[in-house]
Amino acid sequence: MNSTAGTMEAVIEAINWGAGYQVGNLPLNRNPVDVLNLSLATKGSDGATCPSTLQQAINDAVARGVVVVAAAGNSDASIATSSPANCANVIVVTASTASGARASYSNWGTAATTSAWLVAAPGGSGDSMSTCGLDCNRGVISTINGDGLQAKSGTSMAAPHVAGVAALLKAVNRDLSPARIAQLIRGTSTPLTDSCPTAVCGSGIVNAGRAVAAARDNTPVAVADAVSTELSLRVLSGAGEAGSTAQVGAALSASATVSYSSLSYQWLRNGSPIGGATSQWYQLSGADYGTTIQVRVAAAIGASSRTSNPIKVTAKGYLSLMRPPAATGTYKVKKKLKASIGSWSPVTPSKATYQWYRGSKKIKKATKSTYKLTKSDRGKKIKVKVTVSATGYQTTSAYSSAHKIKR
DSSP states (O other), rough: OOOOOOOOHHHHHHHHHHOOOOTTTTTOSSSSSSEEOOOOOOOOOGGOOHHHHHHHHHHHHHHHTTEEEEEEEEESBBBBGGGTTSSOEEEEEEOOOTTSSSSSSBOOOOOOGGGSSHHHEESSSSSSOOEEOOOOSSSSSOOSSSOEEEEOOSSHHHHHHHHHHHHHHHHTTTTTHHHHHHHHHHOOBBTTOOOHHHHHHHHHOHHHHHHHHHHHTTTOOOOOOOOOOEEEEEETTTTEEEOOOTTTOOEEEEEEEEEOOOOOEEEEEEEOTTTOSSSSEEEEOOOGGSSSSOOOOOOOSOOOOOOOOOEEEEBBBEEEEEEOOOOEEESSSTTTEEEEEOESSOOSSSSEEEEEEEEEEOTTTTOEEEEOOGGGGSSSSEEEEEEEOTTTTOOOEEEEOOOEEOO
């Protein structure tokens, strides 16, 4: 390892050596540690699960009474994606700000990680890469490579607060197990000021005074149940609840509430995301006819999500006439007229057929978009009927205005 990075193998060796196990040719550590602080994290896909070799090293250390503390990570993502935060038997530390709220960069827990020993500690109010002078109130005063101190932000700054409290508890009673120390720290913590759920940010912010007093007096403490982000969802159509079926053209809206965090939306067609359909509202299009529509709503923090009940689009929509068809050209015998389909909503028709009329009667074989006037049209009124269709919409027709042909 160097001052900024290293390998997982080196981390495992450090844990084993710190706990008093023989590591290769290194001299045996005859003064094993009571607490290990792991202000580090894997990156990328390597952090998808806790590596078995890392978990074994942690288990071996805990078996010797060593308390293992790990930073949650600084990616504003689930702790499940970062090791050692996603390992068992580890006190995982999220970061809080100077005001006692969750730090925006801090990783967080989910409903799937409620078994984690999760707690918060001051990590600084800047982003996870920010630094400032020693008089700065946004960061945590930390040692830096070489000599000196600097105010920094990150869960790597938060974790040592908890490791320090764990050491104090060991000083009070060396027989305390890692599990009991985790319970004391979490059970005496102070709630965050932004009401971050306990399964997301942890039981609260570490409180050294309360934890030491509870250890000294052997006070029973209880850790509050882990509560994840709560999310509710309804799909509305018009002024009421959407049913199990719908018609093309209907406007749907997702009515969602969340206890903590912001929300994102993704509408689904037959279970697959609809491109660009990421707002709270969605209007059923012709492409939806005969399919099943749902919306998935997710909380940005806490990884909580809900998918609505399926809505089957069983009825075709209606094309609305915005501007009638027109027959343009010179209304004289031997001149050609051309029909336009007019303007329709909510979509432009994909297909059109034509029928020209002389008065109220169809003109035989006059079924193209153009029509050449004949002697039979003299003194008669000519118009065109345009029949349009579009995928997912009912076929409908409209007439142009009738024009009298000069004799």
